[in-house]
Amino acid sequence: MVSSNLKEKLKDLPTTPGVYIYEDAGGEIIYVGKAKNLRSRVSSYFRLNLDKSSKTFALVEKTNDMRFIEVDSELEALILEAELIKKHLPQFNISLKDDKSYL
Numbered sequence: 001m002v003s004s005n006l007k008e009k010l011k012d013l014p015t016t017p018g019v020y021i022y023e024d025a026g027g028e029i030i031y032v033g034k035a036k037n038l039r040s041r042v043s044s045y046f047r048l049n050l051d052k053s054s055k056t057f058a059l060v061e062k063t064n065d066m067r068f069i070e071v072d073s074e075l076e077a078l079i080l081e082a083e084l085i086k087k088h089l090p091q092f093n094i095s096l097k098d099d100k101s102y103l
Helices: 004-011 038-046 054-062 074-088
Strands: 018-023 029-035 065-070
Touching (some): 004 038, 018 038, 029 074
Antiparallel strands (some): 018 029, 018 065
8 A cells, every 4th residue: 555655755756757766664775767757657656557567566565665866868867777776786676686787
């Protein structure tokens, strides 16, 4: 269930490119993602959708808080996302953990 605090944050998200960071109840970063439109992308996780994978459902259930970082371009978002994943090794990020990316 999405907390009222998180619902308010979702409403206030900008429509600019950026990186979003999901945290669990203990404040640990559990997922880092990028978006060309932060509001659209982040909101898509929290809409009722029965087709969501079990990983996505588990991520949404575990998310207690989120924050975001606005950037000027999609490329900047891609680079920042990769840096944050390598730094924090979030539980729900898989593809960039193994250091096989091109960045």
